[in-house]
Amino acid sequence: MTKPMPEPWPADRLVAQLGRWSAARGPLHLLLADRLRRLIDSGQLPPYAALPPDRVLAGLLAVGRSTVVAAYDHLRQEGKLERHQGRGTWVAPAVLSGLRPAAVTGSNPLFVNYLEPIEGVLSLACTAPAGVPPELTEAYQRAIARLPQVTGEGIGYHPLGHPELREGLAGRYTRRGVPTTPEQILVTTGGQQALSLISQLFLSPGDEVLVQTPTYPGALELFRAAAAVLRTAPAGVDGWAAALAGSRPRLAYLNPTHHNPTGHTLSALARRRIVETAAAQGLPLIDDTVLNGLSFEDGEPPDLAAFARPGAVLTVGSMTKTVWGGVRTGWIRAAEADIGQLARLKALHDLGSPVLEQLAAVELLPHLDDIAARRGKELRRRHDLTCSLLTDLLPGWEFEPVRGGQCLWVRLPAGDASAFAQLALRHGVSLLPGTALDAGGGSTDRLRIPFTAPTAELREGLHRAAEAWTAYRRTGDTAPAAVHALVV
Structure with missing residues (x-):
């Protein structure tokens, strides 16, 4: 039987997988070896993955070459790695003790690695x-008191979202100049799930997604997980027009208000031109509005949906950035037909977001602008x-x-x-x-x-x-x- 040949593992991907490997105490080569061992044992580094040369990885990790050499040699002695002069270093063909290698990580695991706190860092x-704002505690107290009355004898499943919250969000959009019905709202478990559901509905492997460069890394991870091809464009209008020339993306993603990470906000005129450019190609737009309301001054331009024909924009919102990260309440505003399909996908995942949290969100809605302003x-x-x-x-x-x-x-x-x-x-x-x-x-x-x-x-x-x-x-x-x- 022919022995498989080692396949190069991208150095930038390995650095991302390593995450905050050096934050603990101890000799650097042992810390690096420990993190590599975990990646190998979990299947995130599969058998025959060829690791970067010593000098290349040392440069990317800002350590001496001897640190990488010592870590590699330590794992070679454990049987985790094979090393041969002139041929390189690769993961040994051992039995995996953890996850399947093809299903564990995207190309940028930094997004997940940087969420968990580390002692001393x-x-x-x-x-x-x-x-946590005081309104949140009060909202939960009122929601708990209302829970028996609101739920009655119901089973508590609301795949589209609790009717009260959907109605409240629709009214909020309508008052802001974007007429919306509850049927155009899907409640999600945070803005991240909203983006995930949209990716699943709209994207197939090989589809192109137009994104700003730079942009929110969580969105990039979802598009990569969908095996989409990422096309980049500067945040300005001219950059988008140039990127669309000769290209037919399946989807486009923007966060035009207090853009993550540059902080820039597109003007109303720029938004109108981008919407018109996308409409000319029939390109659906995702408008990520989770940072709306966090202005240092009064007033923000309207959402993209205010300039678009019905159904052309999928607006993603969330309470995570304005209220607290632990409030996992988000939503999608879109065409009723799209909402129906997105709801079916959501039902497959979790049957609906938690009712108590949605009722607390209902209580928060009247105070949301004040919380965001503060x-x-x-x-x-x-x-x-x-x-x-x-x-x-x-x-x-x-x-x-x-x-x-x-x-x-x-x-x-x-x-x-x-x-x-x-x-x-x-x-x-x-x-x-x-x-x-x-x-x-x-x-x-x-x-x-x-x-x-x-x-x-x-x-x-x-x-x-x-x-x-x-x-x-x-x-x-x-x-x-x-x-x-x-x-x-």
């Missing part, structure tokens, strides 16, 4: 808001503090202040952001490199810096980042970007 990687004022204070700290502690880093949202898009003066983020972990701060948000493989010199954390954590986190940057520059190795270019 401050996170400047996740944009989830900190703190959150926006607090975010502005943290934004100004973050800008001041970056200017004082890291004067070579470039960024533009924003007028709303949750993050800054920061350019490093030298080096590779992914490699620096690896080193920053060893100084106790977690940072998200720009490559995680760029479907085109660019933004290697960028970091997304959120200002959602409490002020004390922002101060300490940026001080740790400054210490890490000093160490990174001291090594004189601020050119891993050249290594990165070899493997992307």
Whole structure:
């Protein structure tokens, strides 16, 4: 029987799978070996996956080559890896003890790896808001009191969403100039599930999806999971027109208000032109509005649906960013026919979102604007503090202040952001490199810096980042970007 040949495993994908491997205590080569062992045992690194050369991986992880060599040799002695001079290093053909390799990870596992907290590491990687507003506790108390009356003898399944919440959301859109009926609303378990359901309904393997570059990494992961081909376009109108020339995408995704990660907001005129350009090609648009309401100033442009014919835009909303990350209540506003198909997909997943949480959302709706306005004022204070700290502690880093949202898009003066983020972990701060948000493989010199954390954590986190940057520059190795270019 012919022995399979090792197949190259992309270095950038491996770095993403490794995640925050160096955040624990202990010798670096043992920490790296432990994380690689877990990836192998779970099937995320399948048999015969050829790992990057020592020097390439060392450059991307901002460690010495000896660290990678020692980690590889440690796993070779355990029988997890095979190494041969001149032929490289690959995963040994051992029996898998965990998950099937084809079903465990997308091409950018950074998205998941950066959600869980790690003891001793401050996170400047996740944009989830900190703190539970008092209205949330009160909303749950009222929802619990109403639960027996509202549910009666019912079984509690509402695949489309609880009627009260759907009616409340439809009324909210209508009052904002986008006439909507409850039949056009599907309640989802957060905005992420909303994007997931849309991907499943609209995309088949090989379909093209047009995305801004950079953009929200959770959306990119879903489109990759659907085996779609990602086409990128700058956020501006001209970039979209050029990207559509000679191309027929199946779907387009935008977050035009307080864009994640740049913070920019498209004007009403730009939105109208993008909608018109898409309509000329019959291209459905996803309008991700989860950051709506987080403006530092009064007023925001209308949703894309306000400029579109009925059914041309699928609007995704959520309470996650305005209220709290633990409120997993989201929704889709779309054509009634699409909502019906999306509801069938959702029913296959979970039969419907939790009723108690939906009733709490009903109680929150009248207060949502006030909560968002208060959150926006607090975010502005943290934004100004973050800008001041970056200017004082890291004067070579470039960024533009924003007028709303949750993050800054920061350019490093030298080096590779992914490699620096690896080193920053060893100084106790977690940072998200720009490559995680760029479907085109660019933004290697960028970091997304959120200002959602409490002020004390922002101060300490940026001080740790400054210490890490000093160490990174001291090594004189601020050119891993050249290594990165070899493997992307």
